[in-house]
Each structure stands twice: as structure tokens, then as C-alpha cells.
Amino acid sequence: MSERRKLAAILAADVVGYSRLAGSDEDRTLARLRALRSDLIDPTIAVHTGRVVKRTGDGTLVEFRSVVDAVRCAIEVQNAMLVRNAGVPPDRRIEFRIGIHIGDIVEESDGDLMGDGINIAARLEGLAKPNGICLSGSAYEQVREKFKEQFVDLGEQTLKNIARPVRAYQMLSGAAFTEPEVARGRLVQQDKPSIAVLPFQNMSGDVEQQYLCDGLTEDLITELSRFRQMQVASRNSSSRFRGADVDMIRAGRELCVQYLVEGSVRRMGTRIRITAQLIDATTGNHVWAERYDSAQDEIFDIQDRVVRTIVGTLVGRMTAARTDLVLRKPPASLAAYECVLRGDALPMGTPEIEAEARHYFERAIELDPSYARAYALLSSAIEREWFLDMSGSTRLLDEAFEMARKAVALDENDHLCQLVMAWTQVDRGAYEVGEQHFAKAISLNPNHPVNHTDLAMFYNYRGETEKAIDGMLEAKRLDPFFNPSWYWGELAAVYFNARRYDDAIANMRRSSSLSFSKQVWFAASYAMAGKPDLAGDCVAGLLRRVPDFSTARYVAKEPLFRIEDRQHLAEGMRKAGLPE
Structure with a gap:
């Protein structure tokens, strides 16, 4: 043979x-x-x-x-x-x-x-x-x-x-x-998203436009570098891939990155068009693309906004792509970063899902005890569990604070660690200290939508509802695809606090998964809008989940600064039929 x-x-x-x-x-x-x-x-x-x-x-x-x-x-x-x-x-x-x-x-x-x-x-x-x-x-x-x-x-x-x-x-x-x-004494953590920004192309035939291309490239690299959950190739590394005929797969290999950004600037009369694309370097496929038009005499005013929008959207698309990949993997094969991604992707709302998320964050810490972000997300999970607890105990809040303290100690320059510390401080009544941590998170990364939503929630609790609405909408301007399961519920809470009940109800209905705390606000919104039957349906579901629910204990946990806002929420809850 x-x-x-x-x-x-x-x-x-x-x-x-x-x-x-x-x-x-x-x-x-x-x-x-x-x-x-x-x-x-x-x-x-x-x-x-x-x-x-x-x-x-x-x-x-x-x-x-x-x-x-x-x-x-x-x-x-x-x-x-x-x-x-x-x-x-x-x-x-x-x-x-x-x-x-x-x-x-x-x-x-x-x-x-x-x-x-x-x-x-x-x-x-x-x-x-x-x-x-x-x-x-x-x-x-x-x-x-x-x-x-x-x-x-x-x-x-x-x-x-x-x-x-x-x-x-x-x-x-x-x-x-x-x-x-x-x-440089460090190996790139390729289990986390990595990205390189290739030099933007000047499509105008006008050498004077090259400064704009170079400025956009440099600004994008600088702003992407604020996101500590990813690795960003330096400009010196990516600058050699200049031109229209770049082999994206080869560029990705040589730069050791999973994603590439390419773009162009074109002048059309008195108008400037900026395009940007996010490319999966392993396949060469486009993940996202967008274009931005402006008048030439407005370009310096619009450049910062374009950079912020591109950065916010890019990071959101990268994270979504990576999360989709992780969700297809068997849980037993997940490493620390992927455990965090999977836990963070869960639609919070039920004790069972909260327990699953906590498991992933704890597993991430087991795999990497120095992983600051895992401690931060575990802190948030424990804090949500504290909201469900009607016993009056502060044990869980103390535990959440301890996890937040560890997160900040491990990485004080991670905006998420600052945010969770801010919330544990606010829930403990240290409002001014909490505000300082919110400000720190924004200064570390003004381009992350979550920093704006969290600061907006803080403004809402402080009674500054117009600033809160602007902050929530700014997150959407930064990343039009930004749509976490909790977003609409939090925006609805702002509208409730602004006494705009129909807007609150409309946004609650847009949410695919309301947390327990926002279901409470949903019931109150229906009641204050004169819809007692719908309020009663919400209350029935709430009491099935937490039979020992107490309006007084719940309102005491919501960090509303103004007494009139506390009384307003309590009134809505009582009208809905929630027990005292």
C-alpha cells in the first residue's frame, strides 16, 4: 500500500x-x-x-x-x-x-x-x-x-x-x-484587550491638514491610555504603519495587539470629514466605523468632542466584543480578567444572579489576589446585597467598604476603584469624601461613560436633577452604544426625583433588567402618576422577593441628601402599597 x-x-x-x-x-x-x-x-x-x-x-x-x-x-x-x-x-x-x-x-x-x-x-x-x-x-x-x-x-x-x-x-x-x-520590565497582558492607533491618513491632498491627522492620532492614543483595563501601543510603535495599504493582520501581529484603529481626514470645500474604524486585528474584520463632519473653521472646537466620542465608542465596542467572546467560553476555562467580564455582564436584579456575579468576582481574586478591579466589582455586588437586607445590620456595608478599600489600595488610578469607594462612602454618610472620589474618577478618565452616569446619580441624590439628567445623557453622547441593563432605571430615578413621573415610567419600561432598588422606584413612579393597579403589580413582585420589606428601612438606605426628597420617595412607596 x-x-x-x-x-x-x-x-x-x-x-x-x-x-x-x-x-x-x-x-x-x-x-x-x-x-x-x-x-x-x-x-x-x-x-x-x-x-x-x-x-x-x-x-x-x-x-x-x-x-x-x-x-x-x-x-x-x-x-x-x-x-x-x-x-x-x-x-x-x-x-x-x-x-x-x-x-x-x-x-x-x-x-x-x-x-x-x-x-x-x-x-x-x-x-x-x-x-x-x-x-x-x-x-x-x-x-x-x-x-x-x-x-x-x-x-x-x-x-x-x-x-x-x-x-x-x-x-x-x-x-x-x-x-x-x-x-520595559513588563509583559503585555494579552488576556486583556490591546489596541494600537495607526496614523490617520490625510485624504485632502493638502499638506497643511497633516497636522490635524497627527493631532487626532496622538490625542486618541493619550485618551485611550486612560482606560486601565486595556493595553495601548505607543505612538512610536504604531507610527511605522503609515499609509493606505497597511496589512491589518500583519500590523496586529507585529504590534502584539488584538484591535487596531485607523482613520482619515478629508477636506471638502469648507467642510472637514473625519472617519474612524475599529478593526479586529486577528481577522481584519471591521467591528465599528463612524464618520464626523464639521465646518473647517470649527475644527479646533470640535476636535476634542470627536476624540472623546471616538474613544468612548471604541472602548465600548472593544469591551462588548471581548465580552461576547468570553460568554461563549465554558466557565471552567475562564482566567481572572474573563471572570470579571462574565460577572460584570450579568443582568443584575435577582438574588440568584447577584450570587453568580459574586462567585465570578471571588474566583477572579483567587486567581489573582492583586486584581484591584475584581475587588471593586465584588464591593459593588456586596453593596447591592446590603440593599436587599432589611435586618438593619451594617455588616454587609462594612464588608463592601473593606473590599473598596483594598481595591483603591491596589490601584488608586483605576477610575472604577474610585467609583466604588465613592459609593461606599456615600452609603456610610460620608458625602463629602464620596464626592472627592467621584471627582478623582472623572479626572482619571473623563471619557468613560460610567464616570458620568455615577456622578449623575450622585447629583440626583443631592437633589440637583437637571445636572443629573445632563450627566446621564452625556454618557450616551460619549458612546451611543452605551446600554448597560441598569442605565434606564437610573435615568428613570432621576426623573422621579424631578417629579417627572411619566418620563420616569417611560424610561423604566425601556430597561431590560431592573435592579431590586429601581423596581422600588418604579412602583413609586406608578403610584405618584395615579396608576395604582400597575403600582400594585410592582409591589406584589417586590414582596415575593423580599417578604420582610420595610419602607422606612429602605428609604433610610437611599442616600438622598434633602429631607423633602426622602419624604417624596417614602410617599410614593406608601401610595404604591409597600409596607411601612
Whole structure:
């Protein structure tokens, strides 16, 4: 029989930028590559019982009996290459990309291998970062519990000449990053969103417009850097990708980022048009795009607003894309950051969901005890639990405050940590201290919609309802897609406090998931609007959830500054039929 089928693990490796290296000095490049093969690559393959099937110039195809052996071999080679490249100028480094797959292959009589299993490994190699390792879903399932390294789920990938999409995973290890990140003493946390802003293009044919392109690029990088939940490539790193014919997938690999921003500026008579796009660097697909028009003589006035809108929307789209990916993963495989994303994505409102969210935040802390944001979100979850507790105890509020204190101690420059500390202070009656933390959060990141909504809620409790409405709407102006489950309920509470009951009811109805506290305000809104039957329906649902509900104890927990606002809420609750 001239050929036979079998199951095997296949490793495909290729040199990054080989044509450029050979074009610069072919003899030296070939000599270095031969030395690497004899001193490092072939001995490492032999140690892990691999068989070199073929070499194609700068490429190598290797067969292993197990995926574990293939991955161990890949890690050792890439780690060794990172050490060897230390101190070598970037344009002279030999770096490998490696793809690994396990599947059905055909072995011919001369030992050569054929079939989709080979092609998939080769295509996965093309998805890997320089110095990186990319695995197929079938290979990942074999090794996921056997290595300390983490993996990034790249989702379903459409590979050339492969009929069905293949799920791909990027392995995260010290070798998966470029030397500059190592030199700075930190490795990029690729389990968190990472982004680079490419130089905006001047589409006007007017060199004087270039200053605007450069200014927009620099401002976007500066403002995106305020978001501590993501990694932002420096301008020096991304500036080399200037021009209209950038290969987005290659740019993403070389910059070690998951997302790219590109844009342009075009003058049309007396008008200026600015466009911006968010691109998934792993696929080259557009995630979001928008354009902004203004008069040329208004451009300096509008530039800040355009930057803020682009930044707010970009971060929202990145987070949404990442959350969608995490929600498709089995909970057992989630790392700390992904636990936080999954817990934060839950539609709060029932004790069962609150308990699930708390579980994810506690799990994140177990995985990473120094993760400030996990403590912050756990603080919020405990604080919501305190609102449901009608016993009069302050134990849960004290626990929430302790979690907030830990969050701020771990990272005082994370706006979310400042927000949760602000709320625990306000709920403890320390209004002025709370206001200072709200101000700190805004100063740290004025482009995050949540900072504006939380400050707006604070204004509402202080009785400044017009400022509160403006703040809630500003969040939507920053990110038109901003639509957390709690937003409409909080806006409705502002309208209730402003005595605009019909507006309150209309916004409550827009919410897909009302928290327990906002259901209380919903019942009060119906009652004050003269709709007792609808108020009664709300009350029945509330009492099923909290049979020992007390109007007096609940109103005491709402941090309304003005006595007339407390009396107003209590009146609405009593009219709705909630027990004293």
C-alpha cells in the first residue's frame, strides 16, 4: 500500500520576514538559519520525539506522536530564540511563528505527509505572532490543563483552502511578546484587550491638514491610555504603519495587539470629514466605523468632542466584543480578567444572579489576589446585597467598604476603584469624601461613560436633577452604544426625583433588567402618576422577593441628601402599597 492514514500532531514553523532578511544579506541569513537548526531546533525536536517531515526554505514541518510533545518543543524553541535575540537589532532578528494542529493526515510511501491536517497547521502558523504559538481547537483541548501558560481564544478562523472554520488559540508565554516589552520590565497582558492607533491618513491632498491627522492620532492614543483595563501601543510603535495599504493582520501581529484603529481626514470645500474604524486585528474584520463632519473653521472646537466620542465608542465596542467572546467560553476555562467580564455582564436584579456575579468576582481574586478591579466589582455586588437586607445590620456595608478599600489600595488610578469607594462612602454618610472620589474618577478618565452616569446619580441624590439628567445623557453622547441593563432605571430615578413621573415610567419600561432598588422606584413612579393597579403589580413582585420589606428601612438606605426628597420617595412607596 503506497499511503496510509493516521492521527498525528503537526507543527509548522516559519521565519518572520524571511524575504526581507535574505534580501538584506542572504548568505549571512542562511548561515544563521543553518546554525539554529543544528544547534537548537533539530536537537529540541529530537528530545521531544519529533520527526522533521520536510523543510521548505525558511519553513519546517514536524510530526509528533502527541500534541503535548509538540507544544513543549515549540515553547522551548521560542524561549530560546527570545534569549538569542536579546540585544540583536530588530531588523536582523530571526523570529519564528509556530502553528500546531492534531488531525487526520495521509502518510505517503516516502514519508511525506499530506491532507487538511497539514494545511491547518500551516495556516495557524500564519496567525501566530512573531515568537508566538497558535493552536487549533482540537490541539488546545489536549493541552489546556497541562501547561501553566494561558491562552487567548481567537474564535473561529476562516483558513485558506479549508472548508470549515477552525477555532484558534494563541498561547501566552514570555516568548509570545516582542523584545521591547521585555526590556520595559513588563509583559503585555494579552488576556486583556490591546489596541494600537495607526496614523490617520490625510485624504485632502493638502499638506497643511497633516497636522490635524497627527493631532487626532496622538490625542486618541493619550485618551485611550486612560482606560486601565486595556493595553495601548505607543505612538512610536504604531507610527511605522503609515499609509493606505497597511496589512491589518500583519500590523496586529507585529504590534502584539488584538484591535487596531485607523482613520482619515478629508477636506471638502469648507467642510472637514473625519472617519474612524475599529478593526479586529486577528481577522481584519471591521467591528465599528463612524464618520464626523464639521465646518473647517470649527475644527479646533470640535476636535476634542470627536476624540472623546471616538474613544468612548471604541472602548465600548472593544469591551462588548471581548465580552461576547468570553460568554461563549465554558466557565471552567475562564482566567481572572474573563471572570470579571462574565460577572460584570450579568443582568443584575435577582438574588440568584447577584450570587453568580459574586462567585465570578471571588474566583477572579483567587486567581489573582492583586486584581484591584475584581475587588471593586465584588464591593459593588456586596453593596447591592446590603440593599436587599432589611435586618438593619451594617455588616454587609462594612464588608463592601473593606473590599473598596483594598481595591483603591491596589490601584488608586483605576477610575472604577474610585467609583466604588465613592459609593461606599456615600452609603456610610460620608458625602463629602464620596464626592472627592467621584471627582478623582472623572479626572482619571473623563471619557468613560460610567464616570458620568455615577456622578449623575450622585447629583440626583443631592437633589440637583437637571445636572443629573445632563450627566446621564452625556454618557450616551460619549458612546451611543452605551446600554448597560441598569442605565434606564437610573435615568428613570432621576426623573422621579424631578417629579417627572411619566418620563420616569417611560424610561423604566425601556430597561431590560431592573435592579431590586429601581423596581422600588418604579412602583413609586406608578403610584405618584395615579396608576395604582400597575403600582400594585410592582409591589406584589417586590414582596415575593423580599417578604420582610420595610419602607422606612429602605428609604433610610437611599442616600438622598434633602429631607423633602426622602419624604417624596417614602410617599410614593406608601401610595404604591409597600409596607411601612
